[in-house]
Amino acid sequence: MAIATRTDDTQNRWRLPNGFRVKIFAYALVAPVVLLILGLVAYPFLFAIYVSFTDQVVGSVGNFIGFKNFEYLAGTATFWSAIWNTIVLVLVSDALKLFIGLGLALLVHQNLPGRGLFRSFLMLPWAMPAFVAFLIWRVLYQPIGGGINLILTQTGLYPQVIDWLGQRSTAMGSVIVASVWRGFPFWFVSILAALQSVPKELHEAAVVDGANIWQRFWTVTVPGILPVVIITMVLSSIWTANAFEHVWLLTAGGPSDATMVFPVLAYFGMQTQRIGEAAAVSVYMLPVLAILVLFATSLMMRKED
Structure with missing residues (x-):
């Protein structure tokens, strides 16, 4: 009986609370959508902001030039x-x-x-x-x-x-x-x-x-x-x-x-x-x-x- 009680105590010690398991399950369901949004929305959005500070053209990586693109645009009619x-x-x-x-x-x-x-x-x-x-x-x-x-x-x-x-x-x-x-x-x-x-x-x-x-x-x-x-x-x-x-x-x-x-x-x-x-x-x-x-x-x- 002592051995059985000790085994049950060990299992209960490593068992996660029900509320925490529900949260993990909810995060697991949402994770694919979050990854999809990050890949299709956040990454292109942040990359476009970075590219705006470069002199990138088609076929080249481009160099960081700061606000020169914005200054050039502001100076055009x-x-x-x-x-x-x-x-x-x-x-x-x-x-x-x-x-x-x-x-x-x-x-x-x-x-x-x-x-x-x-x-x-x-x-x-x-x-x-x-x-x-x-x-x-x-x-x-x-x-x-x-x-x-x-x-x-x-x-x-x-x-x-x-x-x-x-x-x-x-x-x-x-x-x-x-x-x-x-x-x-x-x-x-x-x-x-x-x-x-x-x-x-x-x-x-x-x-x-x-x-x-x-x-x-x-x-x-x-x-x-x-x-x-x-x-x-x-x-x-x-x-x-x-x-x-x-x-x-x-x-x-x-x-x-x-x-x-x-x-x-x-x-x-x-x-x-x-x-x-x-x-x-x-x-x-x-x-x-x-x-x-x-x-x-x-x-x-x-x-x-």
């Missing part, structure tokens, strides 16, 4: 054009997406016949591949044979042919219109989901209190959808600032840098095989994008709480 154009593109396009998405969401939220079909139709721009969508817009903007010029000239609204993408006065506006057409369904779906989550009892109580339609909109609807609108705005701003297809396929940053944005500027650095300079362009965007990501994350966590 193209860089400052990219900053201004990116700000204009994000602010104007997101404002228009908000206005269109909110208006359509309020319309579809009403009990109208055929609203399911209309809702599906509005999702077509978002469902279409971006490459195809912006190539279609490029054809529509063509000065000769383009659909927009044909409508304007044939109807007599504007008899002269306009080179929408080839002149500075209309290039950015044309890119914004195409970007809004492509992106407003995301706003529409997000705001519509928020509208459906607003309790009907609040609207009924406001009606009983004598509030008109505008008063109900500002006191009931807006507070109910505001968190979703803010999160959608942050996410849309990040996507628009990082988007490449809409500018590259329509104007390639021209004419004369009128539509040059950060992703296209970084791509030009890759085309000229100056990897360090292209990485520096991306690193310049990191602080703003990091602030937007942290802001969106904090809002989503606050909403969950």
